[in-house]
Amino acid sequence: MTSNVAQAQYNNWSIGARIGEPSGVNIRKYFGNNHAFDLNIGTYGGIYGTTRSYRSGDYKTVGLTIQGHFLWHTALTKSESLRAYYGFGGQINNRKYYPDYLSGQPIDFVKGNISLGGSGIGGLEYFPVNKPYSIFLEAGAYLEVLPAPFFLNLSTGIGARYNF
Template sequence: MKRFVLISSLALLGWVMTSTVAQAQYNNWSVGVRLGEPSGINVRKYFGNNRAFDLNIGTYGGLYGTKRSYGPGDYRSVGLTVQGHYLWHTAVTKSESIRAYYGFGGQINNRRTYPLRLNGEYQKTLSLGGSGIGGLEFFPVNKPYSIFLETGAYVELLQSPFFLSLNTGIGLRYNF
């Protein structure tokens, strides 16, 4: 299964990168799905030629395993998350079919944690932290969608200061 996903992703990436002229659709709204950490619905608003705001709403804690050490205990489930980033982006190719971006923002998570003091019982925890992201977005020629691949990090401030988590994702957005 992993081999199939890898081969399919590489084939799709090769197809997208063969474009010669693009009419990039990055000055409006886009809505799509993001698979990764976090996974869920992705909404992006582009501003002018080089800025955007990106919002992810979905699940958190499933990609790298649901049982992870967390503060004085662990968490064993997937939670709900809202993540937002202010982005700067620029064309990588002359045709603007490939754009690179990076940005900073925050993340709010709601999940069950199992602190040692509760002897196996859970408590619901609302956590808050900062995050940074970088990625590539591909705009196929004359198509209303884009494909993106990104990576970044989340550093928690509240409930477990300095808890660090890798944020990676791949997704598809419809641009309108």
């Protein structure tokens, strides 16, 4: 006896691209039926504007970020083609910071700023039946711990992954 139910094609690993905050490469490792680890490596600060108040100054450029989340996911359809997920993790950023006290100084006085914080994310992922790719939409937040406690930044994204 054979089953006519088509199954979603999520496998052990997937790699793709994400547009949003952050934008860049996305890698996901699935564990069992309802866990995954999600890693984003890319730019930070480009979508919501390069100039943003930060501490006693401004960010005025796009930076680099690495973001990782442990995820829980569940099927929303019998075929498992639509899945919801949420998770928590952390983020490290490197972005140029322009303190107010250095305004009017040459660009050489701009400070590199490494920041660290926690983040959370939730989203939906669609796996077309019998196809090796998926499309996702997600939203979350980043809450900085160091050096500016409680600095909050939204994290949204849309993207696609190839599942292998």
